[in-house]
Amino acid sequence: xxxxxxxxxxxxxxxxxxxxxxxxxxxxxxxxxxxxxxxxxxxxxxxxxxxxxxxxxxxxxxxxxxxxxxxxxxxxxxxxxxxxxxxxxxxxxxxxxxxxxxxxxxxxxxxxxxxxxxxxxxxxxxxxxxxxxxxxxxxxxxxxxxxxxxxxxxxxxxxxxxxxxxxxxxxxxxxxxxxxxxxxxxxxxxx
Amino acid sequence: xxxxxxxxxxxxxxxxxxxxxxxxxxxxxxxxxxxxxxxxxxxxxxxxxxxxxxxxxxxxxxxxxxxxxxxxxxxxxxxxxxxxxxxxxxxxxxxxxxxxxxxxxxxxxxxxxxxxxxxxxxxxxxxxxxxxxxxxxxxxxxxxxxxxxxxxxxxxxxxxxxxxxxxxxxxxxxxxxxxxxxxxxxxxxxxxxxxxxxxxxxxxxxxxxxxxxxxxxxxxxxxxxxxxxxxxxxxxxxxxxxxxxxxxxxxxxxxxxxxxxxxxxxxxxxxxxxxxxxxxxxxxxxxxxxxxxxxxxxxxxxx
Numbered sequence: 262x263x264x265x266x267x268x269x270x271x272x273x274x275x276x277x278x279x280x281x282x283x284x285x286x287x288x289x290x291x292x293x294x295x296x297x298x299x300x301x302x303x304x305x306x307x308x309x310x311x312x313x314x315x316x317x318x319x320x321x322x323x324x325x326x327x328x329x330x331x332x333x334x335x336x337x338x339x340x341x342x343x344x345x346x347x348x349x350x351x352x353x354x355x356x357x358x359x360x361x362x363x364x365x366x367x368x369x370x371x372x373x374x375x376x377x378x379x380x381x382x383x384x385x386x387x388x389x390x391x392x393x394x395x396x397x398x399x400x401x402x403x404x405x406x407x408x409x410x411x412x413x414x415x416x417x418x419x420x421x422x423x424x425x426x427x428x429x430x431x432x433x434x435x436x437x438x439x440x441x442x443x444x445x446x447x448x449x450x451x452x
Numbered sequence: 453x454x455x456x457x458x459x460x461x462x463x464x465x466x467x468x469x470x471x472x473x474x475x476x477x478x479x480x481x482x483x484x485x486x487x488x489x490x491x492x493x494x495x496x497x498x499x500x501x502x503x504x505x506x507x508x509x510x511x512x513x514x515x516x517x518x519x520x521x522x523x524x525x526x527x528x529x530x531x532x533x534x535x536x537x538x539x540x541x542x543x544x545x546x547x548x549x550x551x552x553x554x555x556x557x558x559x560x561x562x563x564x565x566x567x568x569x570x571x572x573x574x575x576x577x578x579x580x581x582x583x584x585x586x587x588x589x590x591x592x593x594x595x596x597x598x599x600x601x602x603x604x605x606x607x608x609x610x611x612x613x614x615x616x617x618x619x620x621x622x623x624x625x626x627x628x629x630x631x632x633x634x635x636x637x638x639x640x641x642x643x644x645x646x647x648x649x650x651x652x653x654x655x656x657x658x659x660x661x662x663x664x665x666x667x668x669x670x671x672x673x674x675x676x677x678x679x680x681x682x683x684x685x686x687x688x689x690x691x692x693x694x695x696x697x698x699x700x701x702x703x704x705x706x707x708x709x710x711x712x713x714x715x716x717x718x719x720x721x722x723x724x725x726x727x728x729x730x731x732x733x734x735x736x737x738x739x740x741x742x743x744x745x746x747x748x749x750x751x752x753x754x755x
Contacts, residue, residue: 287531291524298523302516320519324526325590331527333629346629353627357591357654421470429619429626432472440463 287335294331298323301347304417308348309355311409322354342423348414349427359406400449404442411438412446460484585667586700587643587658591627594643594698595653604649605684616640616657624657637661639669643701644694645676648683667702671714675705682708 302323309319329350334340401409407428414424425435460468460481467473468481621640630638638659644650660669679697682688696704706712 291527291531294527295520295524298520299516302519303513306513316514320514323519324523327523328526328530329629331530335531338629349626350629353623353654356623357627360653361655421467421472429622436463436467436472439466440461443466444462 290331290334294327294334297330297343297347298327301344305347305351308410308413308417309351309358311413312355312359312406314355314358318358319355322351322358325354326351345419345423345427348417348419352410352427352429396449397446400446404445408438408442411435412442415439585661585702587660588628591655592643592658593655594694595651595656596644596649596694597646597651599649601683601690604647604680604690608680616652620652620654620657623654624659627654628659630659641669641672644697645680647676647680648693648697649690650694666714667705671705672701674715675701675708678708679704 305323305326306316306319309322310316314322326347330343330347333346404412407430410428411424414427419427421432421435421439424439425432428435430438464473464477464481468478468485473481624640625638638661640657641660642650642652643656643658646652650656660672675697679688679693683690683693693704696707705714709715
């Protein structure tokens with residue numbers, strides 16, 4: 262039996278090495294994605310719940326986002342502002358999910374404030390804190406989804422330009438939305 | 453002093469703090485802040501801070517451990533699928549290489565083997581290409597609207613199709629994470645066309661390659677037109693057409709046109725004819741005729 266020439270063996274070892282390299286790269290990206298998940302899962306989940314999704318649906322959206330991120334990174338696409346990318350994809354998926362389930366606006370606020378933890382040290386402060394939470398909860402329920410999105414993203418530390426990109430509205434619209442929400446929030450808080 | 457008497461609006465204050473205020477307005481706010489920083493800005497920031505604190509305290513989210521484990525398993529599965537594709541490619545290559553050795557040893561079936569090798573490579577290439585031409589079923593499972601068959605068939609297929617707004621189109625591109633891709637090469641298309649009862653729901657929209665693939669948007673248009681006619685002639689149930697297209701429009705094309713290759717419009721007779729492979733567009737950016745513009749027997753069969 263004729264043995265294959267040496268260059269073919271070299272080629273075979275090259276293939277094995279290349280396969281190994283792909284595997285190593287893939288596992289590195291996996292670790293990176295898991296790290297980003299640990300960092301952003303909670304704020305992301307809070308954000309998608311603002312669309313009126315159930316916690317279960319919100320978790321599913323978060324999973325989809327990070328699977329998409331894995332594909333994005335595996336394909337060697339841009340890593341510029343990954344946090345913005347993550348929230349942007351989550352925004353679109355949450356919109357779709359919300360549309361699919363046709364839930365009522367404001368359901369998220371109920372979800373968010375259900376069984377809320379109260380860190381206040383004494384009963385009097387607990388009562389005051391509870392009252393304040395109820396006022397803010399009522400306020401959040403009255404906000405349109407877009408205003409709520411802008412407020413949540415701002416609360417998560419996004420800049421106006423990033424919010425505009427994620428929500429898909431103009432910079433002026435973000436500014437107007439946040440100003441409107443903050444004024445209403447302060448009024449609600451002052452009562 | 454003017455700076456003390458003038459109080460910027462809350463909007464200006466927020467824009468200024470974000471570095472978005474320019475020119476004279478920015479200068480006025482800056483001047484004001486030197487004298488009256490606490491009067492309004494602090495209040496706004498405090499409100500945001502309080503909201504953030506309550507927002508975080510109040511959100512009792514489920515523990516992260518379960519979702520993290522689930523994601524890890526899904527990522528491993530995804531990576532394994534990716535690796536599997538790579539291994540398949542290697543096996544195809546080795547197979548082709550082995551056949552080439554047999555050819556070199558002077559087997560009589562050299563020509564036939566060559567055709568087989570090319571065909572194998574072609575199938576592998578087609579398989580890769582095919583995968584990119586179908587929508588992601590999680591993002592685009594297809595969605596329909598309630599419409600009577602009579603209404604659907606009272607118009608030609610082209611008349612039923614509605615335009616897609618720029619905003620919605622952008623949402624689709626964002627959803628598919630297509631930042632940095634030349635978007636002019638893609639058409640945001642209905643998976644189930646409105647002519648078959650498809651809706652303009654984002655779950656029914658996806659970015660489809662326009663030019664650089666064999667199974668492009670123009671080919672799908674012909675399928676949609678054909679199915680619309682079949683449905684309206686009562687040769688096919690509307691729900692069957694919808695399901696077949698939503699499941700895999702390329703397979704539906706092959707099924708309803710009885711062909712494995714896209715058909716082309718005959719310039720002389722206006723009929724659809726099977727295209728020669730040599731007329732099929734090559735994969736974008738490739739000059740390697742062996743890998744992308746592979747030779748196939750010329751099929752000019754009249755339909």
